[in-house]
Amino acid sequence: MPAPDQVDRLPIRDQRPSPAVWWVGAHGGAGESTLAALTPGWSAAxxxxxxxxxDRTTSQVVIVARSNAAGLRAAQNALRQWGAGLTxxxxxxxxxxxxxxxRIPRILRDRAAIIGGGGPRTWHVPWIDAWRFEDPTSVPIPRDLQRVFDELRALPDIGATGTVN
Known part of the structure; x- marks a missing residue:
């Protein structure tokens, strides 16, 4: 896979290996800190x-992006960076x-499907109106998002408790 230009790559930062899953925001406002707040103990932004x-162990990450054109372009660059072996x-x-x-406009849905094909799987989270007015941790986790969390915990590299196997 061709690597994105240097200017379009996400930086690499040293972290202590603690969470089972790291949320990597492809761009500002992607939502990675919200996802981390909703999954304390087994994930981090x-x-x-x-x-x-x-300690040079491999981190398990999920790239997070918004469904607008800029967010999808940033997600594509992050997936290309990973696909080129640069992470x-x-x-x-x-x-x-x-x-x-x-509903997300068709052109953006189609673009998300193409970009998502550059990674192992893609999840879509609909607009959550309650998050505009309240702290996301104070409202129930929507079913669509809970399914994402459950699927992640069921992956071979992540245990049911969210710990790395």
Whole structure:
């Protein structure tokens, strides 16, 4: 897979190997810190960088992006960076979080499907209106998002408790 230009690559930052899953925001406002807040104990936000464990073990990451054109372009660059072997991480998949209420326009849905094909799996999270008005940790986790968390915990590299196997 061709690597993105240097300017389009996410940085790599040293992290202590603690969570089972790292959420990697492909761009600002992607939602990685919200996902980490909803899954305390088994995940963490790495910000907008691929984590490199200080003990050189491989980190398990999920790339997070919004469903707008800029977010999808950033996700594509992050997946290309990983696909070109330029990250110390194992990408488990891509989460595309709706950037607005309502149905995502077809052109963006199609683009997300093509970009998501560059990774092992893609999850789509619809717009969650309650998050605009309340702290996401104070409202029930929507079913669509809970399914994503459950699927991640069921992966071979992640245990049911969210610990690395």
């Amino acid at each position: 790495s910000g907008h960088a691929f984590p490199r464990h200080t 110390p991480s194992n990408v488990l998949g891509l989460i595309v979080i709706a950037d607005a209420p309502g």
